[in-house]
Amino acid sequence: MVLLESIATAAAGVVFGLALAAPPGPMNAVIAEESVVGGWRSGFTAGLGAMVADACFLVLSLAGVVALLQRSPTLQGVLVGIGGLLLWYFAIGAFRDRAAGFRSAGTVAAERRGFAKAFTLAITNPYQILFWLTVGVGLLEPGRIDVFATALSADSSLAGVVVVQTGTPLLLVGLFGGILVWITGFPAALTAGAARTDRLAPAVSTLSALAYAGFGTLFVADAVRTLL
Numbered sequence: 001m002v003l004l005e006s007i008a009t010a011a012a013g014v015v016f017g018l019a020l021a022a023p024p025g026p027m028n029a030v031i032a033e034e035s036v037v038g039g040w041r042s043g044f045t046a047g048l049g050a051m052v053a054d055a056c057f058l059v060l061s062l063a064g065v066v067a068l069l070q071r072s073p074t075l076q077g078v079l080v081g082i083g084g085l086l087l088w089y090f091a092i093g094a095f096r097d098r099a100a101g102f103r104s105a106g107t108v109a110a111e112r113r114g115f116a117k118a119f120t121l122a123i124t125n126p127y128q129i130l131f132w133l134t135v136g137v138g139l140l141e142p143g144r145i146d147v148f149a150t151a152l153s154a155d156s157s158l159a160g161v162v163v164v165q166t167g168t169p170l171l172l173v174g175l176f177g178g179i180l181v182w183i184t185g186f187p188a189a190l191t192a193g194a195a196r197t198d199r200l201a202p203a204v205s206t207l208s209a210l211a212y213a214g215f216g217t218l219f220v221a222d223a224v225r226t227l228l
Contacts, residue, residue, distance in 0.1 A: 009165045013174020014181070016139065020054070020131055021047075021182040026087055027122060028186065029211035034114040035187040043190060045111040047183025049118030054179065056123065057132040058172065061140055076129065077226030083124030084219030090117065091213040095206070126219060139175070142167030 027050045035043030143166045
């Protein structure tokens with residue numbers, strides 16, 4: 001039973017990690033752009049920047065700072081507004097890079113810029129902030145979740161089959177493992193056969209620019225509503 005709970009907990013962590021990292025949004029636009037311009041390593045490094053931001057949120061949650069942020073809509077609004085302005089800035093850069101094709105490798109300096117770019121955006125990303133204010137806090141609280149009893153009913157014949165332990169290191173290892181799987185596989189998928197799909201690179205950069213601009217507008221609008 002203990003082994004099954006451990007497996008279920010780790011698997012649930014991976015699912016949460018993928019759920020946080022995989023949905024379309026500004027962070028995946030950053031990874032896509034960096035992969036197109038600099039290759040797999042640049043895309044992975046950008047994803048690593050976002051993952052480090054999640055690690056920072058984890059530390060802040062353990063220190064109680066996230067709870068403080070949860071009680072301060074003004075601070076949340078300021079962070080979201082900064083994220084929106086950064087996205088507009090990144091949109092300009094991505095639009096300028098639209099003529100770039102797939103390259104074999106980015107420079108170390110470019111990879112560092114990609115890491116800093118992704119980290120800065122992630123730390124002000126309202127989606128990641130919201131995750132750690134809600135789901136993240138719940139994951140850190142010690143407890144046990146009976147998956148089927150919660151999803152179906154306590155009387156279900158499947159009750160007790162899959163039990164996830166929250167507030168455990170194993171769940172957090174699974175969470176970051178899921179993020180790592182995504183930031184490794186997504187750039188690899190984008191750069192696979194780059195020589196054959198080089199003509200798609202301008203389209204990817206253009207779509208990234210549009211995604212930045214669109215999400216930037218949403219972020220700024222959300223910040224204005226919060227602050228007013």
